[in-house]
Amino acid sequence: MDRQIEVFTAADDAGTTFSVRVIQSFVDVTHSLSPQQEWKPGMKRYLLSDGRQVNAVDNECFEIASTGKRIRRL
Numbered sequence: 916m917d918r919q920i921e922v923f924t925a926a927d928d929a930g931t932t933f934s935v936r937v938i939q940s941f942v943d944v945t946h947s948l949s950p951q952q953e954w955k956p957g958m959k960r961y962l963l964s965d966g967r968q969v970n971a972v973d974n975e976c977f978e979i980a981s982t983g984k985r986i987r988r989l
Contacts, residue, residue: 916941916954925977925986933986934964935977 921937940957961969961977968980975988 916943920959924989926989927984927986932989933979935969935986935988936962936964938962 917938917940919936920939923935923937924932925935926932937959938961939959941954942957943952944955945952959971961971963969963979969986970978970980972978972985977986977988978984979986
């Protein structure tokens with residue numbers, strides 16, 4: 916199951932702003948004998964509001980995959 920866990924604004928060096936969505940996968944780790952479903956966080960992915968993929972360079976810097984443009988979290 917995927918869930919949007921955060922939205923933040925980032926900008927490039929020219930000052931153009933971008934809305935970045937953080938989507939995290941959650942993995943069902945429920946044991947067959949457990950009466951309650953249990954989910955553990957998995958991989959995160961980053962997408963611009965238009966759906967383009969964004970790669971995390973570090974916690975503050977990101978790269979738009981299709982253009983190579985670097986953006987920074989504001």
